[in-house]
Amino acid sequence: MMSVAPQTTTRWVYALAMVLLAASLAILWHLLTRFEKELQSNLERIQRVFSDETLLKNPGDSNINFGAIEELVEKYRGSQYVRSMTITKLFGKREHIVYPYYLPALFARSSQEVLPAFASDLDPKHGTFRGHPLPWRLPTDAVRLPLMARGHVLGYLYARVDRSPLRSVQLAIALLTVLLAVTISVFLLQFRKQASVISRTTIELEEKRQELVRLERLALAGQLSANILHDLKKPVLNIKSELEEFDADGQQQAPLAEVVQRMREQVGVFLSILREGNLERFVRGEGETEWLSINEAIERSLALVRYERGAVQHKLQLCPDLPPVFGVPVRLVQVFSNLILNAYQAMNGKGTLTIRTAREGNHIAVEISDTGPGIPAEALDKIFRPFYSTKPAEVGTGLGLYITRDIIEEMGGRIYVTSHEGGTTFRIEFPVV
Structure with a gap:
């Protein structure tokens, strides 16, 4: 039989572990949400800055403020969550790179619409783009943001996003989720095991209790049986006395009918005592x-x-x-x-x-x-x-x-x-x- 104290301690340990894991997950989810909001807010801020029509003018104007664009790119390229940027301008329906002339973000797999826009500048045979070698591993962390002014798209901002803080938090969340699931599974297994032990113990205790009730009833019957036996002695002695009236040759001093009647009366007394005592039913009977x-x-x-x-x-x-x-x-x-x-x-x-x-x-x-x-x-x-x-x-x-x-x-x-x-x-x- 398992001890109650270790079972209780084990349950408390598992419960505390689950509470701590759940609290840690809640904190990490809060951090992840905050990081995502900060990332989105930062990108929207940069998008607003470069959407200034004085930088890219209007779609039909070929004048571009290269100095201001370069200054802003260098300023925001190292900002939070942003690694590098490329600015393009629309001339009609054709998109041209403004600054810098090459950036791997243009070839990000997450921006499948980018490659067709610069298909003519791509040399897949030599693995170059406008003479610059392509990276051996195309990035997947770029976003494409439209730069708009007065309802017109002036160009696009391609930014490589630094998601490492988010990935770290996501990895921690995944690990803690797995750990929490394992802890819950182990706790449930322990709970089922302990529930089975408790069920068996409860059945055993009930059986012992029933046996204890029966034994106490036996003890009570034992106290009463001595007096009943004392009362039974009298009719038995009377029957013995009647039998002793027969002599050694089988001759009786009184008529046989009278002897039988007296013996029958004593047997009735005997049975009456047993019936009134009813110890057998009291000791053995449980009933429904x-x-x-x-x-x-x-x-x-x-x-x-x-x-x-x-x-x-x-x-x-x-x-x-x-x-x-x-x-x-x-x-x-x-x-x-x-x-x-x-x-x-x-x-x-x-x-x-x-x-x-x-x-x-x-x-x-x-x-x-x-x-x-x-x-x-x-x-x-x-x-x-x-x-x-x-x-x-x-x-x-x-x-x-x-x-x-x-x-x-x-x-x-x-x-x-x-x-x-x-x-x-x-x-x-x-x-x-």
Whole structure:
């Protein structure tokens, strides 16, 4: 069986790891969003700067302010997220490079429309563009931005974008996502494993609890059986006496019919004692849950433990029209038998046992009171603990009241105890279903 403490620690570790990973992912997503916004904002700012019609004039004007363009390109080429730039100008529908005359961004795979515009300047045989060697690896990080003024496209800005900060964040997000997924998977596997262990443990505990209830019932039956055997001795001795009236030669002193009748009467007494005791059913029978009469269960319990009564007087105040409760018959008898037997033993064979039943609102109340010496105040909060007993070790197991409370709570009820010098009262409340 797995220990509870390591399971709890493991769950906390996995939960903390998932929280930290989720928080890290949230922070990285925030950074990625911020980087993307900064990149877009920077490109839009550069686009606005170069869209000044005084730089490229209008599409039909061949005058170009090369000095200003070169100065601006050099200024913004090293700005945040931008590596290098190329400016083109439209002359009619034809696009011409303004500055610089060569830049790998023109051949970016992300701008497939760029190559046809400069197809005549490309020499694929020699791998050159306007005499400049083409890069061995065409870039994929370029963007093409239109430069517009008064609704007209003056030219285009080709910029190679530095996305390394974004890629670093994206890589970190991917790694953390994988790590989080793995952590969640491991946590779920551990959870399923622990759930299986808990389920098995719960079943085992319930089986042990049922066995404990049965063993306590056996112990209670053991206490009662001695007195029953004592009562059985009398009819057996009477039968033996009748048989001894036959002499050694098989002759009887009284008529056979009278002897048989007397023996039949003693056998009836014998069977009556067994039937009233009903220990076999009490010990072995569990049965199914059914609707039960509390008053009948109390009367059966009184009959079961009557041999421990001594000179105790009974005062029964049983409400005749109580609604039934739902439970296992033998268990309810076990509850009342245990409480009544405890009362008999507390009064040591003399005193008054009062049993009262009543319906009070939405519950049924059962009170079992004795006139014994009472339970010490320091013991009241311990009497429902397992293996705690105020009796000598040879008298009780210390499980009676613990199991009694367990059975009552299983039926949805509650048990309370009040005690003072001169008496103890156990009060049971069952819900009205």
